[in-house]
Amino acid sequence: MSVAVDLILDKRTGAGRDALIPILQEVQDAEGFLSKESVAQIGKKLDLPSSKIFGVATFYNQFRFKPLGKNHIQICRGTACHVKGSASIMERLERELGIGADETTGDGVFSLEVVACIGACGLAPVISINGEFYANLESEDVPKILEEYRNKEDVK
Amino acid sequence: MINIEVNGREIEAEKGEMLLAVLRRAGVEIPTLCNIEGLTPTGACRLCVVEIDGMNGLVPSCAYPVAGGMKVQTHSNRAVQARKTIVELLLADHPDDCLYCVRNKNCELQDLAENLGVRQRRYKGARNRKHQDVSSPAIERDPEKCILCGKCVRVCEEIQGVAAIDFSGRGSKTHIATAFDEGMNVSSCIYCGQCIKVCPTGALREQSSVKRVMDAINDPDVVVVAQHAPAISVTIGEAFNMEAGADVSGALTTALRRMKFDRVFDTSFSADLTIMEEGSELVSRITNGGKLPMMTSCSPGWIKYVEQFFPDFIGNLSTCKSPQQMMGAVIKTYFAKREGIDPSKIFSVAIMPCTAKKFEAARPEMANNGNPDIDAVLTTRELIRMIEMRGIDLKDLDPDTADTPFGERSTAGKLFGASGGVMEAAIRSAHYLVTGGEMDELDVQNVRGMEGIKETSVKIGDLELKVAVVNGVGNASKLLKEVREGRKDLHFIEVMTCQGGCVNGGGQPIDTNLDNVRARLKGLYKLDKDSAVRTSHSNESIERLYDEFLGEPLGEKSHHLLHTTYTERDVVK
Numbered sequence: 001m002s003v004a005v006d007l008i009l010d011k012r013t014g015a016g017r018d019a020l021i022p023i024l025q026e027v028q029d030a031e032g033f034l035s036k037e038s039v040a041q042i043g044k045k046l047d048l049p050s051s052k053i054f055g056v057a058t059f060y061n062q063f064r065f066k067p068l069g070k071n072h073i074q075i076c077r078g079t080a081c082h083v084k085g086s087a088s089i090m091e092r093l094e095r096e097l098g099i100g101a102d103e104t105t106g107d108g109v110f111s112l113e114v115v116a117c118i119g120a121c122g123l124a125p126v127i128s129i130n131g132e133f134y135a136n137l138e139s140e141d142v143p144k145i146l147e148e149y150r151n152k153e154d155v156k
Numbered sequence: 157m158i159n160i161e162v163n164g165r166e167i168e169a170e171k172g173e174m175l176l177a178v179l180r181r182a183g184v185e186i187p188t189l190c191n192i193e194g195l196t197p198t199g200a201c202r203l204c205v206v207e208i209d210g211m212n213g214l215v216p217s218c219a220y221p222v223a224g225g226m227k228v229q230t231h232s233n234r235a236v237q238a239r240k241t242i243v244e245l246l247l248a249d250h251p252d253d254c255l256y257c258v259r260n261k262n263c264e265l266q267d268l269a270e271n272l273g274v275r276q277r278r279y280k281g282a283r284n285r286k287h288q289d290v291s292s293p294a295i296e297r298d299p300e301k302c303i304l305c306g307k308c309v310r311v312c313e314e315i316q317g318v319a320a321i322d323f324s325g326r327g328s329k330t331h332i333a334t335a336f337d338e339g340m341n342v343s344s345c346i347y348c349g350q351c352i353k354v355c356p357t358g359a360l361r362e363q364s365s366v367k368r369v370m371d372a373i374n375d376p377d378v379v380v381v382a383q384h385a386p387a388i389s390v391t392i393g394e395a396f397n398m399e400a401g402a403d404v405s406g407a408l409t410t411a412l413r414r415m416k417f418d419r420v421f422d423t424s425f426s427a428d429l430t431i432m433e434e435g436s437e438l439v440s441r442i443t444n445g446g447k448l449p450m451m452t453s454c455s456p457g458w459i460k461y462v463e464q465f466f467p468d469f470i471g472n473l474s475t476c477k478s479p480q481q482m483m484g485a486v487i488k489t490y491f492a493k494r495e496g497i498d499p500s501k502i503f504s505v506a507i508m509p510c511t512a513k514k515f516e517a518a519r520p521e522m523a524n525n526g527n528p529d530i531d532a533v534l535t536t537r538e539l540i541r542m543i544e545m546r547g548i549d550l551k552d553l554d555p556d557t558a559d560t561p562f563g564e565r566s567t568a569g570k571l572f573g574a575s576g577g578v579m580e581a582a583i584r585s586a587h588y589l590v591t592g593g594e595m596d597e598l599d600v601q602n603v604r605g606m607e608g609i610k611e612t613s614v615k616i617g618d619l620e621l622k623v624a625v626v627n628g629v630g631n632a633s634k635l636l637k638e639v640r641e642g643r644k645d646l647h648f649i650e651v652m653t654c655q656g657g658c659v660n661g662g663g664q665p666i667d668t669n670l671d672n673v674r675a676r677l678k679g680l681y682k683l684d685k686d687s688a689v690r691t692s693h694s695n696e697s698i699e700r701l702y703d704e705f706l707g708e709p710l711g712e713k714s715h716h717l718l719h720t721t722y723t724e725r726d727v728v729k
Contacts, residue, residue: 022534
C-alpha cells in the first residue's frame with residue numbers, strides 16, 4: 001500500500017469510475033509509473049477490477065507500468081528529427097541499452113521514451129536526458145553520452 | 157403490438173424490441189458474432205446489419221429498436237456483401253490453421269465464411285503474433301485466433317461477476333488480456349469456462365488431457381478408472397443426435413468400456429457420499445454452534461471465487477471435498493485395497509461438465525500421501541472427441557451397468573447436476589439424519605429452476621431450516637454482502653458457478669442454446685421422479701462403504717480422506 005496513492009484517493013471521497021483517468025494521471029505523477037499495487041488500490045476505491053483499469057490505461061500512450069530509470073531518455077521522433085536521421089539515433093540507443101521504447105534497463109539506470117515532438121526542431125535530431133538536451137546528434141555520439149551518465153552512477 | 161415488413165412479409169413485433177430479436181423469432185436467420193442473449197447489445201461485430209427503407213446506411217439489427225411500418229431487407233445484396241466483407245476482414249490476420257484447430261467444424265467464423273461463400277483471401281493483414289497463454293491448469297488462450305468480439309469479457313464480468321479479462325491496448329494492437337497481461341494462473345480467473353462456451357473461434361479452449369488419458373489406457377501396467385459426473389449422461393446424447401436431456405448412462409458405460417477403461421464408476425455415487433458427509437456437517441454445525449450459514453463446496457469455480465474475493469467466508473464453506481475428489485479418494489484407498497491393486501498403478505479419470513474441475517484436481521490438498529486423488533479430468537467435449545475418435549456411435553450401443561462398488565447411485569446424487577440439486581439432496585438426507593424418518597414429499601420445488609437466487613425454508617423436526625440457492629456465481633456477491641452485513645436467518649447456501657448448474661458447465665458442448673440446458677435439467681428431474689432410490693442415505697452401496705471402510709460420517713477416516721481445507725488466495729483482482 002502506497003501512502004502517496006492513499007493521499008490521492010483520500011482527496012476524492014465519493015469518486016466514481018469516471019474519475020479513473022485523472023486518478024491514474026495523479027498516481028503516475030506521484031509514483032513515476034502505475035504499479036500493480038497502486039492499480040489494486042485504485043480498483044478498491046472505485047470498485048473496478050484491475051483488468052478493467054489495465055484495459056483503460058493501455059488504451060493511452062501516457063501510462064506506463066514499469067518504473068522509469070534513474071535517467072530518463074526522451075528521443076524525439078518528430079518530423080524534423082526524422083528528416084535529420086533520428087531513426088539511426090533510436091536504433092543506436094536501443095542497441096547500446098538493450099531495451100526498446102517504453103522500457104527500462106535491467107539495472108534501472110536508463111529508461112527510453114519516444115516522443116512525437118519535443119519542441120526543439122532547430123536542434124534536430126535531439127534527445128533529452130532528465131530534461132537536459134543533446135542537440136544535432138549523430139549516432140556515434142550516443143555511447144559517449146550514455147557513458148557520462150554511467151560514470152556519474154559509478155561515482156555515487 | 158406493431159407491424160413491420162420484413163423481406164416483403166408482415167411480422168408482428170412488440171414496441172421497443174430490438175429488430176434482431178423480432179427477426180429471429182420470425183425465423184429469419186441473421187448471423188451474429190458478438191450478441192449474447194439477455195445482455196445489452198454492443199453492436200460490435202456488425203454482422204447483423206440489415207437495410208431499412210429510407211435509411212442511408214446499413215443498420216445493426218441487434219441494437220436497433222423496431223418501429224411501426226418499418227420496411228426491412230435482411231438479405232439484400234448490399235447487406236450480404238457487407239457481411240461477407242466483415243468476415244473477410246476478420247480473416248485477414250487469422251492463422252487459418254483450421255485443420256489443427258480444436259474448433260474445426262464447430263466454429264462460428266468458419267461457418268460464416270462458408271455460408272457467405274468466402275473462397276479467396278481478398279485482404280491480407282499482418283498476422284497478430286501473440287503468445288498462447290497455457291499457464292492455467294484449466295483454460296488456454298490463443299490470442300491469434302481471437303476476433304475481438306468481446307463475448308468472453310462480457311460473460312466474465314456481467315454474468316459471472318469475475319472480470320478477469322478485458323480489452324487491452326488500442327487499434328491494431330487491441331487484444332484481450334488479464335490485468336498486466338499476465339498468465340491466467342495468477343489472474344482472478346475462476347476457470348469456470350463460460351468464456352469458452354461463448355467464444356466463436358478457437359481462441360479459448362480447455363487444457364486438454366486426452367493424450368494423457370490415452371497414454372494411460374495404452375499402458376498395460378496401469379488400471380484406468382473412469383467416473384462420470386451427473387450432468388454427463390443427460391448431455392452427451394446430444395452429440396450423437398439423440399434427444400436433448402435423454403439419460404444415456406447405460407450406453408455411456410458401454411462406450412467407456414469399449415474405449416478400454418478398466419472400471420466405470422458413477423460420480424453420482426460419490427455425490428451421495430458427499431451428501432452423507434455434508435448433511436452430517438450441516439446438522440453438526442447447527443447443533444454444535446458451528447459457523448453458519450454453511451456453504452456448499454462442490455463447485456470449484458465458486459471455491460476459488462470465495463478464496464480470492466470473499467476470504468472472510470472461507471470458514472463457512474463446507475469442508476467436504478467435491479464428489480469428484482471424494483470418488484478419487486475412495487478409489488485409491490477402499491477400491492484399491494478391495495481389489496488388491498497398488499494405488500500408484502491406478503490412473504483415475506474424472507469426466508466432468510466443467511473446466512474448473514481440472515484446477516480442483518490439481519490442488520495440492522487433493523492428494524493422499526503425495527498421490528493425487530484424481531489423475532486427469534476430461535470435459536464433456538473432450539470425451540465426445542475421444543468417443544468419435546474410436547468410431548463409436550452412442551446411439552448404437554446396448555446399455556451396460558456401472559461397476560461395483562461405486563456404480564450404484566440414488567437420484568438425489570444425480571440431481572447434483574442441476575442448480576438447487578445439491579440443496580434438494582441435502583435436505584432429503586438432513587431430514588432423515590435429524591428425524592430418522594423420510595419427508596412426506598421429497599420434491600423441493602422452491603430450489604429448482606433458473607432464478608438467480610432461490611430461497612425457501614423446510615421444516616425438519618423442530619427446526620425451520622432456512623436455505624438459499626445461488627444459481628450462477630455472478631449472483632453470489634449480493635447474498636454474501638447481506639450475510640456480511642449481519643443477515644443471520646440462513647442455515648445453508650448452495651452456490652453453483654454456472655447458471656443452471658453443471659448441466660450448463662464450462663466443459664459442456666459449445667452451444668449457447670439455453671433450451672438444451674433446460675432439457676438436460678428436465679431429464680435429471682424426470683430420472684428422479686421415476687426412481688426407486690431417491691435419497692442418498694438409502695443408497696445401499698454407501699451404507700456398505702461406511703460399514704466396511706469409513707466407519708461413520710465425519711469420522712476419522714472421512715476427515716482424512718473426504719474433507720479438505722481452503723486458503724486465502726492472493727491474485728490480481
